Amino acid sequence: MALRKPGVIALFDVDGTLTAPRKVATPHMLEFMRELRKVVTVGVVGGSDLSKITEQLGKTVIDDYDYVFSENGLVAHREGKLIGTQSLKSFLGDEKLKVSSLMAETGMANEPASSISETSSLSNPNPIQSSSGKTGTSENLSLLITNHKLNGQNYLQWSQSVQMFICGRGKEDYLTGEVPVPEKTDPTYKKWKVENH
DSSP states (O other), X not given: OOOOOTTOEEEEETBTTTBSTTSOOOHHHHHXXXXXXXXXXXXXXXXXXXXXXXXXXXXXXXXXXXXXEEGGGTEEEETTEEEEEOOHHXXXXXXXXXXXXXXXXHTOSSSOGGGEEEOSSOEEEOTTBOTTSOBOXXXXXXXOOXXXXXXXXXXXXXXXXXXXXXXXXXXXXHHHTSSOXXXXXXXXXXXXXXXXX
16 A cells, blocks of 8 residues: 655545535445545535535545535534534624625625525535526536646546546446447437436
């Protein structure tokens, strides 16, 4: 086993990176993260509270990762222990929080009022809700898969980034052929085609 590299931390967003939005991580992704933790410090960040992140990444999530930042980083765990919490209400104060809510309600902020939800310690913009107020999946959004532009010298970094993106969405079976292509006349073909993209 390789020694862990000091001074290196790999932080991963939960929804849309390690998991499909609001879904459970695949066994393949969890194994990849266990292997990665053997060589670097690993942290996860999610907009949800710890109970939702636990549903997605497992009951032992605060022990499985070096750092766990829930509620958009306002609740922090390190090596299984709570190390800090922050509240937008205590940080901003009641007046500024009211102003930001009013801005959202009147359309002066980027997020519609209906997409602001209260958790125990923050207002959480819902990235899946459109400005029209309709909800959808983040799969419909244009996403950057990796910042690594394949240049002939960085294949390992690029391939790991792409693999994490694909596995995080539960799409690896489409690449490996474990989900076979149905005949075009098969009633499941349209569903396969949508999910394969």
